[in-house]
Amino acid sequence: MRATFQSAGASPTLARVSGPGWIRRAGPCFLAVAAAGCGARTELLGGDALGGGGSSSVAATVSSTAASTAESSVVSSSASTTVSSSASASSSSSGAPACRSDADCNDGIDCTSDTCDTLGVCRHDACDAECDDGIFCNGVERCDAHVGCAMGPPACELGLPCSVDFCTEAGKSCAHMQSLGCAPTVRLLVADQSGTLLSVSPYGGPVALIAASTGAIHDDVAILGGRWFAVESTQALVELVPGTNQIKASFPLPPVNSLGAGPDGQLYAAGQFVYRLDPNRGSVSQLGAMPPGYTSSGDVAFLGGKMFVSADGPCGGALVQFDPATGSAVVLGGDGLGCVYGLAVSGGVMFILDCHGTIGTFDPGTGVVRVLSTTTVSVYGAEALP
Numbered sequence: 001m002r003a004t005f006q007s008a009g010a011s012p013t014l015a016r017v018s019g020p021g022w023i024r025r026a027g028p029c030f031l032a033v034a035a036a037g038c039g040a041r042t043e044l045l046g047g048d049a050l051g052g053g054g055s056s057s058v059a060a061t062v063s064s065t066a067a068s069t070a071e072s073s074v075v076s077s078s079a080s081t082t083v084s085s086s087a088s089a090s091s092s093s094s095g096a097p098a099c100r101s102d103a104d105c106n107d108g109i110d111c112t113s114d115t116c117d118t119l120g121v122c123r124h125d126a127c128d129a130e131c132d133d134g135i136f137c138n139g140v141e142r143c144d145a146h147v148g149c150a151m152g153p154p155a156c157e158l159g160l161p162c163s164v165d166f167c168t169e170a171g172k173s174c175a176h177m178q179s180l181g182c183a184p185t186v187r188l189l190v191a192d193q194s195g196t197l198l199s200v201s202p203y204g205g206p207v208a209l210i211a212a213s214t215g216a217i218h219d220d221v222a223i224l225g226g227r228w229f230a231v232e233s234t235q236a237l238v239e240l241v242p243g244t245n246q247i248k249a250s251f252p253l254p255p256v257n258s259l260g261a262g263p264d265g266q267l268y269a270a271g272q273f274v275y276r277l278d279p280n281r282g283s284v285s286q287l288g289a290m291p292p293g294y295t296s297s298g299d300v301a302f303l304g305g306k307m308f309v310s311a312d313g314p315c316g317g318a319l320v321q322f323d324p325a326t327g328s329a330v331v332l333g334g335d336g337l338g339c340v341y342g343l344a345v346s347g348g349v350m351f352i353l354d355c356h357g358t359i360g361t362f363d364p365g366t367g368v369v370r371v372l373s374t375t376t377v378s379v380y381g382a383e384a385l386p
Contacts, residue, residue: 098122111143113315127315128334137167140336140369155371158183158203173374176204186346187385190353191218191230193378197245199385202351202359204373211245220269220299220341220381224261224279230381231259231269237277251282258309259381260300260343262324270296270309274322274329288327294320298341299381303350308332308364310340310352319362335362336369342382353379 098120099105105114105122111130115123131141131149139154156167156174162182166175176183183203190198195213217233228240231253239249256269267277272295276285290296294313301308309320313331317338321330335352337360342353352362357375362368 109143109146109148111149125313125315126333128336129316129338135169136172137169142334142336156373157370158372160203163204174204174371176373178204184347186351188342188344188346188351188353188359189221189223189383189385190342190377190379191221191381193217193380195245197221198377200359200375200377200382202361202372207375207377210243214245216245216247218381219257220259221383222259222261222267222300223383223386224267225265226386227279229259229261229267229279231256237267237269237279237282239279249282251277253277253284254286256296258296258299260302260307261383262307263302263305268300268307268324270300270322272296274309274324274327276324287324288322288329290320290322291329291331294318294329294331297339299343301343301345301350303345303348303364306364308343308350310335310343312339319364321364332364336360342379344382344384346384351382351384353382355379 099116099122100120102115105116105124107114107122107124109124111127113123113125113127115125117123126143128140128142131143133141137155141149143149154167156165156176158165158176160178160182162179164177166177167173168175183201183205186202188200188202189210190200192198195215195217197210197218199208199210216238218230219233220231222229223242226242228242230238230240232238232250235253235255237251237253237259238247240246241248253269254271254273254275256271256275258270260268262268262276267279269275269277270290273289274287276287277283290309290311291313294311297310297312297317299310307322307324309322309329311318311320311331315334317335317340319332319335319340321332322328337352337354337358339355340352341355342351343362344351344353350362350364351359352369353359355378357377357379358371359373359375360369360371363370
Protein backbone atom coordinates (compact mmCIF):
# COMPACT_ATOMS: atom_id res chain seq x y z
CA MET A 1 0.00 0.00 0.00
CA ARG A 2 1.06 3.57 -0.56
CA ALA A 3 1.51 6.08 2.19
CA THR A 4 -1.86 7.54 3.17
CA PHE A 5 -2.82 10.93 1.76
CA GLN A 6 -5.92 13.02 2.28
CA SER A 7 -8.68 12.00 -0.10
CA ALA A 8 -10.08 14.73 -2.31
CA GLY A 9 -13.17 12.93 -3.54
CA ALA A 10 -14.12 12.17 -7.11
CA SER A 11 -14.79 15.67 -8.41
CA PRO A 12 -12.31 18.25 -7.12
CA THR A 13 -12.50 21.80 -8.44
CA LEU A 14 -10.10 24.65 -9.02
CA ALA A 15 -9.30 27.00 -6.20
CA ARG A 16 -10.70 30.52 -6.27
CA VAL A 17 -9.10 33.10 -8.50
CA SER A 18 -9.27 36.22 -6.34
CA GLY A 19 -9.08 37.34 -2.77
CA PRO A 20 -6.43 37.84 -0.10
CA GLY A 21 -3.20 35.98 -0.59
CA TRP A 22 -3.45 35.66 -4.37
CA ILE A 23 -0.54 36.89 -6.47
CA ARG A 24 -1.11 37.66 -10.13
CA ARG A 25 1.91 37.05 -12.32
CA ALA A 26 2.66 37.52 -16.01
CA GLY A 27 4.98 35.68 -18.38
CA PRO A 28 6.21 32.07 -18.45
CA CYS A 29 7.68 30.48 -15.39
CA PHE A 30 9.13 27.29 -14.09
CA LEU A 31 8.88 25.64 -10.71
CA ALA A 32 10.30 22.67 -8.94
CA VAL A 33 9.20 22.21 -5.36
CA ALA A 34 12.25 20.75 -3.68
CA ALA A 35 11.01 18.34 -1.10
CA ALA A 36 11.66 14.81 -0.03
CA GLY A 37 8.08 14.02 -1.04
CA CYS A 38 5.71 11.27 -0.03
CA GLY A 39 8.05 8.44 -0.85
CA ALA A 40 7.60 5.40 -3.02
CA ARG A 41 4.58 3.16 -2.54
CA THR A 42 5.44 1.07 0.44
CA GLU A 43 4.59 -2.30 -1.09
CA LEU A 44 7.93 -2.03 -2.88
CA LEU A 45 10.04 -1.50 0.21
CA GLY A 46 10.40 -5.18 1.03
CA GLY A 47 11.69 -6.30 -2.35
CA ASP A 48 12.63 -9.74 -1.01
CA ALA A 49 10.35 -11.47 -3.50
CA LEU A 50 12.77 -10.45 -6.22
CA GLY A 51 15.97 -10.63 -4.25
CA GLY A 52 15.84 -6.85 -3.90
CA GLY A 53 18.12 -4.57 -1.99
CA GLY A 54 21.40 -3.17 -3.20
CA SER A 55 23.76 -0.55 -1.93
CA SER A 56 22.84 3.10 -1.55
CA SER A 57 25.35 4.21 -4.19
CA VAL A 58 24.02 5.65 -7.43
CA ALA A 59 26.76 4.61 -9.84
CA ALA A 60 27.78 0.99 -9.97
CA THR A 61 27.77 -2.08 -12.16
CA VAL A 62 25.27 -4.65 -11.04
CA SER A 63 24.05 -7.95 -12.36
CA SER A 64 20.50 -8.32 -13.62
CA THR A 65 20.42 -12.01 -12.71
CA ALA A 66 18.05 -11.35 -9.83
CA ALA A 67 16.52 -14.10 -7.81
CA SER A 68 13.54 -15.78 -9.44
CA THR A 69 10.06 -14.63 -8.60
CA ALA A 70 6.99 -16.57 -7.67
CA GLU A 71 5.51 -15.90 -11.11
CA SER A 72 6.68 -18.57 -13.55
CA SER A 73 6.09 -16.24 -16.51
CA VAL A 74 8.96 -13.91 -15.53
CA VAL A 75 12.01 -14.26 -17.78
CA SER A 76 15.21 -12.71 -16.39
CA SER A 77 17.82 -11.13 -18.65
CA SER A 78 21.18 -12.87 -18.52
CA ALA A 79 23.12 -9.80 -19.60
CA SER A 80 24.80 -7.66 -16.99
CA THR A 81 23.17 -4.33 -16.27
CA THR A 82 25.20 -1.15 -15.98
CA VAL A 83 23.65 1.30 -13.59
CA SER A 84 25.08 4.78 -13.74
CA SER A 85 24.18 8.22 -12.53
CA SER A 86 24.59 11.86 -13.39
CA ALA A 87 25.91 12.34 -9.86
CA SER A 88 29.67 12.69 -9.88
CA ALA A 89 31.91 9.86 -8.71
CA SER A 90 35.63 9.60 -8.03
CA SER A 91 38.04 6.71 -7.67
CA SER A 92 41.77 6.09 -7.56
CA SER A 93 43.56 5.38 -10.86
CA SER A 94 45.85 2.96 -9.02
CA GLY A 95 42.91 0.73 -8.10
CA ALA A 96 43.09 1.65 -4.42
CA PRO A 97 39.90 3.00 -2.78
CA ALA A 98 39.44 6.74 -3.24
CA CYS A 99 37.74 6.96 0.13
CA ARG A 100 37.43 5.11 3.38
CA SER A 101 34.71 7.21 4.99
CA ASP A 102 32.18 9.87 4.03
CA ALA A 103 34.55 12.52 5.38
CA ASP A 104 36.91 11.75 2.50
CA CYS A 105 34.24 12.75 -0.06
CA ASN A 106 33.37 16.37 0.76
CA ASP A 107 33.11 18.22 -2.58
CA GLY A 108 32.59 21.63 -0.99
CA ILE A 109 29.03 21.95 -2.35
CA ASP A 110 26.55 22.26 0.50
CA CYS A 111 23.53 20.73 -1.27
CA THR A 112 25.11 17.44 -2.33
CA SER A 113 25.07 14.30 -0.25
CA ASP A 114 28.66 13.09 -0.22
CA THR A 115 29.13 9.44 0.65
CA CYS A 116 31.76 6.73 0.37
CA ASP A 117 30.19 3.55 -0.95
CA THR A 118 31.17 -0.05 -0.21
CA LEU A 119 33.55 -0.08 -3.20
CA GLY A 120 35.52 2.88 -1.83
CA VAL A 121 34.08 5.28 -4.42
CA CYS A 122 32.82 8.76 -3.57
CA ARG A 123 29.24 9.59 -4.58
CA HIS A 124 27.83 13.11 -4.78
CA ASP A 125 24.02 13.19 -5.04
CA ALA A 126 22.35 16.54 -5.69
CA CYS A 127 19.61 17.08 -3.07
CA ASP A 128 17.00 19.65 -4.07
CA ALA A 129 15.60 19.77 -0.53
CA GLU A 130 18.82 21.30 0.77
CA CYS A 131 18.11 24.40 -1.35
CA ASP A 132 14.37 24.80 -0.70
CA ASP A 133 13.41 28.13 0.90
CA GLY A 134 9.89 26.84 1.65
CA ILE A 135 8.20 29.46 -0.56
CA PHE A 136 5.89 28.10 -3.26
CA CYS A 137 5.13 31.11 -5.46
CA ASN A 138 8.72 32.24 -6.06
CA GLY A 139 9.62 28.97 -7.71
CA VAL A 140 11.91 26.18 -6.76
CA GLU A 141 15.48 26.15 -5.61
CA ARG A 142 17.28 23.21 -7.20
CA CYS A 143 20.67 21.74 -6.45
CA ASP A 144 23.21 21.63 -9.25
CA ALA A 145 25.90 19.07 -8.40
CA HIS A 146 28.64 21.35 -9.74
CA VAL A 147 27.62 24.86 -8.67
CA GLY A 148 25.22 24.32 -5.74
CA CYS A 149 21.81 25.89 -5.21
CA ALA A 150 20.15 27.66 -8.13
CA MET A 151 17.00 29.77 -7.91
CA GLY A 152 14.04 28.83 -10.08
CA PRO A 153 11.44 31.19 -11.64
CA PRO A 154 7.89 31.71 -10.27
CA ALA A 155 5.01 29.21 -10.20
CA CYS A 156 1.64 28.85 -11.99
CA GLU A 157 2.40 30.67 -15.26
CA LEU A 158 0.86 29.01 -18.32
CA GLY A 159 2.42 31.41 -20.79
CA LEU A 160 -0.92 31.83 -22.58
CA PRO A 161 -1.97 35.41 -23.52
CA CYS A 162 -5.62 34.46 -22.95
CA SER A 163 -5.05 33.23 -19.39
CA VAL A 164 -4.74 35.32 -16.24
CA ASP A 165 -2.75 33.24 -13.77
CA PHE A 166 -2.68 33.46 -9.99
CA CYS A 167 -0.58 31.89 -7.27
CA THR A 168 -1.51 31.73 -3.59
CA GLU A 169 1.24 31.14 -1.10
CA ALA A 170 -0.99 30.14 1.80
CA GLY A 171 -2.61 27.32 -0.16
CA LYS A 172 0.43 26.57 -2.34
CA SER A 173 -1.91 26.50 -5.31
CA CYS A 174 -2.55 27.94 -8.75
CA ALA A 175 -5.70 29.28 -10.41
CA HIS A 176 -6.42 30.62 -13.87
CA MET A 177 -9.05 32.85 -15.50
CA GLN A 178 -9.40 31.89 -19.15
CA SER A 179 -11.65 32.58 -22.10
CA LEU A 180 -13.40 29.66 -23.78
CA GLY A 181 -11.00 27.67 -25.93
CA CYS A 182 -7.96 29.37 -24.44
CA ALA A 183 -6.10 26.35 -23.08
CA PRO A 184 -4.68 23.50 -25.17
CA THR A 185 -7.06 20.53 -25.44
CA VAL A 186 -4.74 18.07 -23.67
CA ARG A 187 -6.56 15.82 -21.20
CA LEU A 188 -4.92 13.36 -18.85
CA LEU A 189 -6.35 10.10 -17.56
CA VAL A 190 -5.71 10.07 -13.81
CA ALA A 191 -6.29 7.25 -11.33
CA ASP A 192 -6.76 8.53 -7.80
CA GLN A 193 -6.10 6.77 -4.50
CA SER A 194 -9.58 5.21 -4.44
CA GLY A 195 -9.37 3.70 -7.94
CA THR A 196 -11.59 6.37 -9.50
CA LEU A 197 -10.67 7.34 -13.07
CA LEU A 198 -10.69 11.07 -13.86
CA SER A 199 -10.08 13.37 -16.83
CA VAL A 200 -7.83 16.29 -15.90
CA SER A 201 -6.51 19.25 -17.89
CA PRO A 202 -2.92 20.21 -17.03
CA TYR A 203 -3.79 23.82 -17.91
CA GLY A 204 -6.53 24.29 -15.32
CA GLY A 205 -10.26 23.78 -15.48
CA PRO A 206 -12.73 21.31 -13.95
CA VAL A 207 -11.87 17.70 -13.25
CA ALA A 208 -14.29 15.29 -14.98
CA LEU A 209 -15.32 11.85 -13.78
CA ILE A 210 -14.65 8.99 -16.22
CA ALA A 211 -15.47 5.98 -14.05
CA ALA A 212 -16.25 5.58 -10.36
CA SER A 213 -14.17 3.20 -8.28
CA THR A 214 -15.24 -0.41 -7.98
CA GLY A 215 -13.04 -0.88 -4.91
CA ALA A 216 -9.90 -1.95 -6.79
CA ILE A 217 -6.88 0.34 -6.40
CA HIS A 218 -4.96 1.19 -9.57
CA ASP A 219 -1.30 1.84 -8.82
CA ASP A 220 -0.94 3.13 -12.39
CA VAL A 221 -2.73 3.25 -15.74
CA ALA A 222 -1.64 3.10 -19.38
CA ILE A 223 -3.28 3.29 -22.80
CA LEU A 224 -1.77 1.17 -25.59
CA GLY A 225 -3.32 1.24 -29.06
CA GLY A 226 -6.72 2.21 -27.68
CA ARG A 227 -6.60 -0.52 -25.01
CA TRP A 228 -6.74 0.54 -21.35
CA PHE A 229 -4.56 -1.21 -18.75
CA ALA A 230 -3.92 -0.81 -15.04
CA VAL A 231 -1.50 -2.18 -12.46
CA GLU A 232 -3.48 -3.24 -9.40
CA SER A 233 -2.28 -3.04 -5.80
CA THR A 234 -2.85 -6.82 -5.71
CA GLN A 235 0.12 -7.19 -8.12
CA ALA A 236 -1.93 -7.88 -11.22
CA LEU A 237 -2.04 -6.38 -14.69
CA VAL A 238 -5.65 -5.85 -15.74
CA GLU A 239 -7.14 -4.78 -19.05
CA LEU A 240 -10.12 -2.47 -18.65
CA VAL A 241 -13.00 -1.82 -20.98
CA PRO A 242 -12.00 1.66 -22.27
CA GLY A 243 -13.67 4.47 -20.36
CA THR A 244 -14.76 2.16 -17.53
CA ASN A 245 -13.45 0.26 -14.53
CA GLN A 246 -14.78 -3.01 -15.91
CA ILE A 247 -12.05 -5.69 -16.08
CA LYS A 248 -11.69 -7.69 -19.30
CA ALA A 249 -8.61 -9.75 -18.42
CA SER A 250 -6.08 -10.14 -15.60
CA PHE A 251 -2.48 -11.41 -15.38
CA PRO A 252 -0.15 -11.83 -12.35
CA LEU A 253 2.81 -9.48 -11.95
CA PRO A 254 5.98 -9.25 -9.84
CA PRO A 255 6.13 -6.32 -7.37
CA VAL A 256 5.68 -3.16 -9.47
CA ASN A 257 3.80 0.12 -9.07
CA SER A 258 4.26 1.79 -12.44
CA LEU A 259 3.08 1.13 -15.99
CA GLY A 260 3.70 2.72 -19.38
CA ALA A 261 2.93 2.05 -23.04
CA GLY A 262 6.02 1.55 -25.17
CA PRO A 263 6.46 2.56 -28.82
CA ASP A 264 7.00 -1.12 -29.67
CA GLY A 265 3.46 -2.15 -28.76
CA GLN A 266 4.52 -3.57 -25.40
CA LEU A 267 3.86 -2.43 -21.84
CA TYR A 268 6.63 -1.58 -19.39
CA ALA A 269 6.52 -1.69 -15.60
CA ALA A 270 8.94 -0.94 -12.78
CA GLY A 271 9.47 -1.41 -9.06
CA GLN A 272 12.97 -2.21 -7.89
CA PHE A 273 13.36 -3.97 -11.24
CA VAL A 274 12.13 -3.06 -14.72
CA TYR A 275 10.00 -5.35 -16.88
CA ARG A 276 8.53 -5.66 -20.37
CA LEU A 277 4.96 -6.98 -20.43
CA ASP A 278 3.25 -8.64 -23.39
CA PRO A 279 -0.36 -7.41 -23.21
CA ASN A 280 -1.63 -10.27 -25.35
CA ARG A 281 0.02 -13.25 -23.64
CA GLY A 282 0.54 -11.79 -20.19
CA SER A 283 4.23 -12.81 -20.22
CA VAL A 284 6.77 -10.80 -18.22
CA SER A 285 10.46 -10.29 -19.08
CA GLN A 286 12.86 -8.75 -16.58
CA LEU A 287 15.06 -6.18 -18.34
CA GLY A 288 17.25 -4.85 -15.53
CA ALA A 289 17.32 -3.05 -12.22
CA MET A 290 16.74 0.47 -11.04
CA PRO A 291 19.93 2.19 -9.82
CA PRO A 292 21.09 1.03 -6.36
CA GLY A 293 19.15 2.89 -3.69
CA TYR A 294 16.36 3.85 -6.13
CA THR A 295 12.91 2.38 -6.71
CA SER A 296 9.99 3.39 -8.88
CA SER A 297 7.77 6.00 -7.26
CA GLY A 298 4.89 5.38 -9.60
CA ASP A 299 5.06 5.79 -13.39
CA VAL A 300 6.80 5.03 -16.68
CA ALA A 301 6.69 7.15 -19.86
CA PHE A 302 8.38 7.30 -23.25
CA LEU A 303 9.52 10.54 -24.87
CA GLY A 304 11.63 10.81 -28.00
CA GLY A 305 12.17 7.06 -28.05
CA LYS A 306 13.58 7.12 -24.52
CA MET A 307 12.09 5.50 -21.43
CA PHE A 308 11.75 7.43 -18.16
CA VAL A 309 10.78 6.21 -14.70
CA SER A 310 9.75 8.43 -11.81
CA ALA A 311 11.73 7.30 -8.79
CA ASP A 312 12.53 7.78 -5.15
CA GLY A 313 16.17 7.75 -4.09
CA PRO A 314 18.58 8.79 -1.35
CA CYS A 315 17.70 12.49 -1.83
CA GLY A 316 13.98 12.18 -2.58
CA GLY A 317 12.19 12.27 -5.93
CA ALA A 318 14.19 11.71 -9.09
CA LEU A 319 13.80 10.92 -12.76
CA VAL A 320 15.60 7.86 -14.12
CA GLN A 321 16.27 7.14 -17.78
CA PHE A 322 16.22 3.41 -18.55
CA ASP A 323 17.39 1.70 -21.74
CA PRO A 324 15.28 -1.43 -22.39
CA ALA A 325 17.84 -2.72 -24.93
CA THR A 326 20.81 -2.74 -22.56
CA GLY A 327 19.21 -2.66 -19.11
CA SER A 328 21.22 0.43 -18.17
CA ALA A 329 19.68 3.04 -15.86
CA VAL A 330 20.86 6.63 -15.42
CA VAL A 331 19.70 9.01 -12.68
CA LEU A 332 18.99 12.33 -14.39
CA GLY A 333 18.49 14.28 -11.16
CA GLY A 334 15.63 15.52 -9.01
CA ASP A 335 12.10 15.54 -10.38
CA GLY A 336 11.34 18.82 -8.65
CA LEU A 337 8.14 17.72 -6.93
CA GLY A 338 9.30 14.86 -4.73
CA CYS A 339 6.36 12.42 -4.92
CA VAL A 340 5.74 12.13 -8.66
CA TYR A 341 3.25 9.30 -9.15
CA GLY A 342 2.16 10.26 -12.68
CA LEU A 343 4.05 10.72 -15.96
CA ALA A 344 2.19 11.32 -19.24
CA VAL A 345 3.43 12.38 -22.66
CA SER A 346 1.34 14.35 -25.16
CA GLY A 347 2.49 16.40 -28.14
CA GLY A 348 6.15 15.85 -27.28
CA VAL A 349 5.71 17.22 -23.75
CA MET A 350 6.19 15.19 -20.57
CA PHE A 351 3.62 16.06 -17.92
CA ILE A 352 4.35 15.17 -14.31
CA LEU A 353 1.79 14.84 -11.52
CA ASP A 354 2.64 14.61 -7.86
CA CYS A 355 0.73 12.81 -5.12
CA HIS A 356 -1.01 16.05 -4.05
CA GLY A 357 -2.37 16.87 -7.53
CA THR A 358 0.22 19.41 -8.68
CA ILE A 359 0.64 19.21 -12.46
CA GLY A 360 3.64 20.41 -14.38
CA THR A 361 6.05 19.57 -17.16
CA PHE A 362 9.52 18.09 -17.02
CA ASP A 363 12.20 18.62 -19.67
CA PRO A 364 14.58 15.65 -19.37
CA GLY A 365 17.19 17.53 -21.40
CA THR A 366 17.46 20.45 -18.99
CA GLY A 367 15.91 19.09 -15.81
CA VAL A 368 13.56 22.10 -15.72
CA VAL A 369 10.18 21.59 -14.06
CA ARG A 370 7.40 24.00 -14.92
CA VAL A 371 4.35 23.91 -12.65
CA LEU A 372 1.18 24.61 -14.61
CA SER A 373 -1.72 24.02 -12.25
CA THR A 374 -2.83 22.46 -9.00
CA THR A 375 -5.76 20.20 -8.16
CA THR A 376 -6.88 18.38 -5.03
CA VAL A 377 -6.66 14.95 -6.65
CA SER A 378 -4.57 12.36 -4.79
CA VAL A 379 -2.81 11.03 -7.88
CA TYR A 380 -1.84 7.36 -8.15
CA GLY A 381 -1.15 7.18 -11.89
CA ALA A 382 -1.59 9.09 -15.14
CA GLU A 383 -1.67 8.70 -18.90
CA ALA A 384 -2.45 11.01 -21.82
CA LEU A 385 -5.96 10.54 -23.19
CA PRO A 386 -6.16 10.09 -26.98
